[in-house]
Amino acid sequence: MTLKRFSLLLLSSLLISVACLVMTIYYFFYLPGINAEVVDQQQQEYILLKAAFSASAKNLTTLTYDYAVWDSLVEFVYAPSDEFIASNLLSNAFEVANVDAVFIHTVNKQFVWQYLDESIRDSSSALREFVEGKTATEAKTLLPSAADISAQQASTRHGYYVIAEQLFYITNTTILPSEGYGVIAGSITMARLVDKEMIDEIAGYSMVRFSIDKKINTPADAQPMNDFFSFDQLQVVNASHSWLIRNAFDDQTMVITVHHRKGSSPKLDAVSIILLLLIATLIVSLSMMMLSRFLILPLIHFNSSINASSNDNLMAKVPNQHFIDEIDNVSNSFNQLLIRFYEQQNYLETLTLQDALTEITNRRGLEAFADNVMAEWYQQATGFSVMMLDIDHFKLYNDQHDHLAGDKALVDVACCLMETMASHDALVARYGGEEFCVIVKDDNTQAVAFIAETLRSAVENLHIKHDVDGTLWLTISIGVMVVPKLFENAQQHQFHDLLKLADKQLYLAKNTGRNKMMLNVLS
Template identity: 50%
Template sequence: MLHSALSLSKNSLTTLCYDYAVWDDLVEYVHNPTDEFVQSNMPDNAFEAANIDAVLLTDLNNQLVWEYQHESLLNSRQSLINLITQGSTGLVNILPSSAEIALQKVSSRSGYLVLDGQLIYYSNTTILPSTATGEIVGSLTMIRLLDKALVNDISRYSLVSFSITPAFKTSNEIDDFFSLKLIDSISPSHSWLISNAFDNQAVQVTLKHKKTSLPQLDWIAVISLVLAAILIISLSMMMLSRWLISPLIRFNQSINDSSSDGLMSKITSHHLIDEIESMSYSFNQLLLKFNAQQNYLETLTVQDALTGITNRRGLETFAKDIMLRWHTEQKGFSTMMIDIDHFKAFNDQYGHLAGDNALVAVATSLAEQVAGYDALVARFGGEEFCIIFAESDSGTILKIAENICKAIEQLHIPNKVGNRHWVTVSIGGVVVNTLVADAAKYHFSDVLQQADEQLYLAKLAGRNTVKLQLFAPIKNH
């Protein structure tokens, strides 16, 4: 039960690390730190909502680029920084090793550590472009403190008292908590150690039964009493046992489900026994708290932080469903790649804050234009957007694209470049019908590539225009 409870401290800690909405910008931020990036993408309230107590952004030289510290860890700030550095050169690698950096691919590390007598859970991942390959520029470490609230919740919703206290390493006196060694004897209390591999810091995990005394009967006596009780208990007492045992079984199953796959299911709160009903209600309240936090973070992982529309990760998930439907049900679809014309010049002339406002306005207009269709609008990266339609009629797609160009220009966002007066967009589109031979061998990246080629032609044609084609089978694919 304690292992399952502690595993809840890991929930959703790393999902924020893989948010495609900010990942490419984070790479640039390590090279050139700016306050605008932190204000837009690293707000304190997001970490507080996720129960993340510290965030440390480091470069390849293990130098601190940016940090967030909750007040619960402010007194341990320097110890935490030293711990990260020491852990990178000792027996435990918290930061990526030189061998991992040389691979230029995503790598991550996580685990429990002891900091100034407190138990923390850390998760570290390398920082590189969202394509998962490229130049590694540093790493992002997130810390969660196993505070008294968690310990109190475990004690409150179980039949044991549980504590985490500072301790010193011992040779063979106390077992390691994560050794998974089974308890082979009943005692009033049990203790384990959680210790660092590279220094002498440790904490002692202690479990105490809430009962003041334990039965001193041997197995023969216990079996005799059980058999005697079975002969005496009436049908009404058997029904009472059922009312008591079944809720406890469901309660235990809910704990196991919550810790193993992250799915938190409530249990029935109405029982004939008041104590079981009270315990069920308290457990459901705890699940509601965890569920709200998990739903919030899951939303962050598929939502673009700036514009509020779907990010690249959400786009890839939707694309998988569309491709599966094309492969198995022969249902066509269409894809548009949309790029804001002369956006770099716009940023240079009006500033990045105006650029952010323009991105939000364009994203909002795109969502409004496709509101009546089975479609998904996503920010692909920078000033690029992508729309997937569950529609394969070329005439309809062309009309929608032309309406989008008109709608963006009618936003009247000033951008005086060349003979232009307003912000405009160029669109490249691909219509994928049901007649493509060997459709199963193609991937969504093949469709995106052809849409991107059409976008390039639209820009060559003078921008603020649309280029559309049917998906063309690729030779020697």
């Protein structure tokens, strides 16, 4: 048998075997696995959406508890007064907290006071009746029961409820002294309408597209929909899945629908199979006729080396001694390219964290450092300080001396700050424009104040000429916020909150004469 005939016979057998293997793998292994993967992905979207609903409601539940466990509110329930309302139950405070309704009742379910946002005026009466249990088919209510009251401890009732064909999140907490136990005076109820803003917020948390619609009549033989907040294991792949949101003690319902990113399983049609087989036949035929083992084996070794190294997420150089010069050249070129790639990667990583002008840490590097500092503060109760620095009258300096001089002044100030802080456990970063930020791992007020004053004095002693406001030299103003260790409720504070507080001190420094430092301690 000639080599040509043997090659054709081998090719035919190979193609038939490959075709059978591909079809077997696709229909018996790949397709079921893909279906299971899609169902699992849709299940994860459902779980993420439920978690996002809970997360969006958490702030309101916490706010209700903060108001409820409060001595002053206990006194107000017993003796309502306009002075207390004007001082503590402020409409703009509820607006900022995205609270649409607030109801206060006594333990006897007597109405005391309410706040209503303009957006829910039309449904306010239905909302209040629902809270008080006047619409319940089983005479149940969100207000605390006799058992809740007799327990003399804080208790909460909350959930998503359908009222007047609208979805609300409602939370009710018993009002009692600040110790969290004692004689219960009544209860406070807060509600938030699940409107477009809240839907967008929940969608942003979960990265899941969903819609909420009114319940429509369904055929008698239709499959009943499960409750959204009950565990529900998905079984089949669909473009969307729907659940009911139903009240616990009346018959009001709404439908929530998740629109999945991937709504169907991949399909392989006959035309695609034929084309794949034809292309495979052509490629294999040409390869067997034209390529020799001196070309195939080196490429296999070349590919194996790359795969073995890439599996460790670290590319390694490939062997470069081959019989064919072209393959040898490719190996050498690949190794050289790999060297250049590592050099460029290191360079780019440096650029992402370094300010191009001053060559100190940029804002992105500041945020990365701040994440570590905040984590230590949360977990290890390690105090620190945040400083915001701004060059005084820098725009005027640019106008008088041109932007090149302004850039040089920025570089000089940055170098001065870096040199001054070299002996401290700190980070100096350019925040933007003529603003700098310094994070010092120290919460000793006197020490931090001394450091800030040293920075201010060091910049002034650069003697960068800038005659304005009676000052001969370029100066800086500094706002300092000292963050003490062992701070209660530290988790509630984010780094950008601390930056705002430091920036507020900077604002005070600039408004009271500039070229000074203003310091405050987080409390």
